[in-house]
Amino acid sequence: MRADALAIVAESADVAEHGREVLTRASTTAEALREIVDVLPLETRDQEEQAAELAREVQRIVGELEAARKAIVAPVTKKVNAVNAAFRGPRKALEALRDKIKGRLAEAAMARSRALLEAQRKAEEAAQKRDFQEANAHLVRVQDIPERAPDGVAIRWTWEPAEVDLRKVPIEFLSLDLQRVRAEVRAQLARGADEPKINGIRFEKVASATVRKAT
Numbered sequence: 253m254r255a256d257a258l259a260i261v262a263e264s265a266d267v268a269e270h271g272r273e274v275l276t277r278a279s280t281t282a283e284a285l286r287e288i289v290d291v292l293p294l295e296t297r298d299q300e301e302q303a304a305e306l307a308r309e310v311q312r313i314v315g316e317l318e319a320a321r322k323a324i325v326a327p328v329t330k331k332v333n334a335v336n337a338a339f340r341g342p343r344k345a346l347e348a349l350r351d352k353i354k355g356r357l358a359e360a361a362m363a364r365s366r367a368l369l370e371a372q373r374k375a376e377e378a379a380q381k382r383d384f385q386e387a388n389a390h391l392v393r394v395q396d397i398p399e400r401a402p403d404g405v406a407i408r409w410t411w412e413p414a415e416v417d418l419r420k421v422p423i424e425f426l427s428l429d430l431q432r433v434r435a436e437v438r439a440q441l442a443r444g445a446d447e448p449k450i451n452g453i454r455f456e457k458v459a460s461a462t463v464r465k466a467t
Contacts, residue, residue: 263324263327267323267324268324270320270323271320271321271323271324274316274317274320275317275320277313277316278313278314278316278317281310281313285306285310292306304463307461307463308463308464308465310463311463311464311465312465315465357401357402357405357407358407361401361407374386375387375388433450433453436448436450437450437455
């Protein structure tokens with residue numbers, strides 16, 4: 253299946269054949285490494301060097317895979333992008349108009365709901381004053397207000413925040429802005445701080461490794 257896909261998409265037999273070779277090599281390498289990566293000894297400097305060399309070789313194969321993939325899909329992607337671009341403009345224009353209509357329908361639904369509640373409130377007030385003629389007039393108004401949305405339209409009601417006082421919001425509903433935290437950490441370190449300090453946050457120095465391709 254995979255080989256057939258390459259033959260169909262690739263612009264030449266040579267490109268497809270190279271892709272198959274790279275895929276086979278990558279699959280074989282992945283299978284060979286799967287059982288040993290978790291048990292690689294890393295107790296001496298030489299063992300770390302060997303692991304680093306292995307990681308660089310894997311990175312080289314990953315780069316080879318990506319280059320082969322791009323050689324196959326780049327011409328196709330260029331054509332697909334051209335088609336997508338031709339359709340994108342009219343589609344976005346129509347979607348914007350559709351969304352505007354949906355927004356107007358939602359506004360109409362909210363106005364209808366407000367009018368219904370107001371008519372009910374006035375009918376109740378008139379009834380409490382024993383002005384039944386006025387109450388009946390408002391009840392007629394209630395009956396004149398359609399409750400259902402037009403055919404083909406579903407109105408979904410949700411509760412959304414209208415006003416927020418952060419001083420009174422329970423802490424479990426507040427989220428940490430990690431992008432701002434990381435930016436502040438970088439700024440503090442750039443100013444020469446030995447370690448970052450932000451009230452309420454304990455930082456831990458964590459290592460991550462990047463690997464260059466083997467040459």
